[in-house]
């Protein structure tokens with residue numbers, strides 16, 4: 081099971097290195113960024129720059145002008161356009177990868193092989209094989225590989241995780257997750273909608289966030305069977321607002337749109353639990369929302385972007401809804417996760433994400449795409 085494999089994975093990787101790791105923990109980490117587009121600018125650069133344990137030493141972007149502009153703003157002189165030049169810098173301890181999806185695994189594996197720790201934006205990789213290669217490279221190198229799972233840092237997610245760990249929900253046997261947009265295609269025609277570069281549509285873009293959150297809250301059961309359907313109905317739509325509710329991506333008028341815009345699916349886990357999923361960039365629904373709904377023997381929980389966290393239970397023979405008063409600042413979560421990564425690298429914390437989490441995640445996504453093609457359930 082994923083849960084039991086985590087500590088031992090980490091132990092065996094860290095056991096071999098325990099003495100040298102202690103000796104080599106630097107006073108301050110030299111970190112370089114690869115891919116300095118929207119997400120790096122919006123929510124990575126500031127927290128890294130403000131973390132006293134980090135020195136941002138180099139920025140890389142194939143459009144080097146972007147790295148240069150950001151370097152000027154943050155006083156970082158070293159910029160380049162080929163990530164291999166970053167990996168040659170001996171003093172760089174760790175890299176933060178924020179490129180389009182296709183390049184995540186190639187760059188992460190090369191960085192691990194060059195002896196660098198890695199933070200990589202989601203999705204981990206565009207195929208299960210690549211995700212496994214990343215996990216293998218992390219194990220072989222003894223370096224830390226973490227992939228962005230910022231939703232785990234939301235105050236409501238953190239509270240719910242503790243509530244569940246204290247046994248308040250009992251066995252969690254079923255769930256529903258989704259991120260459904262009415263109109264929110266990121267950069268129609270750009271890399272997000274081009275399968276070769278993105279690996280898929282809303283399933284790989286938004287699915288990683290919410291499926292991961294559900295599985296993490298459920299205690300990391302191992303996925304064993306998956307079925308799904310995908311649809312592409314908005315590729316040729318020319319409604320002006322197709323991308324209105326996406327903050328990301330650069331639209332390209334004559335670009336490609338060969339990914340799904342809606343994915344539905346069903347995942348079974350080794351402990352008998354199941355998860356229903358739905359993700360859309362565009363679909364004819366009332367309004368956008370993302371949600372994780374969990375059903376436990378003792379109580380249920382609903383994390384829903386359109387309302388505060390709700391817990392459903394029975395007290396003294398009476399049905400009760402509990403409304404925890406947790407703050408809802410979602411966007412600072414990337415910074416919190418990056419700070420956690422830094423704490424892990426400084427030897428102060430254990431990683432809340434291990435590469436096996438990513439392997440399971442990308443296996444699920446890959447299996448939904450396969451099932452959508454074949455019309456059959458896929459055994460993992």
Ligand SMILES: NC(=O)c1ccc[n+]([C@@H]2O[C@H](COP(=O)([O-])OP(=O)(O)OC[C@H]3O[C@@H](n4cnc5c(N)ncnc54)[C@H](O)[C@@H]3O)[C@@H](O)[C@H]2O)c1
Pocket residue numbers: 114115116117118119120140141142143146161163178179180181183201202203228230285328329
């Ligand atoms: N966690 C989140 O909430 C979240 C939100 C948005 C995007 N993302 C992820 O972040 C990643 C980047 O998305 P974005 O919206 O910033 O895209 P973007 O297109 O704005 O930025 C990507 C940058 O990478 C550069 N680049 C492309 N190939 C490169 C290469 N081989 N080497 C170096 N640089 C390269 C591009 O020039 C661009 O500046 C994606 O994987 C996306 O899924 C995560």
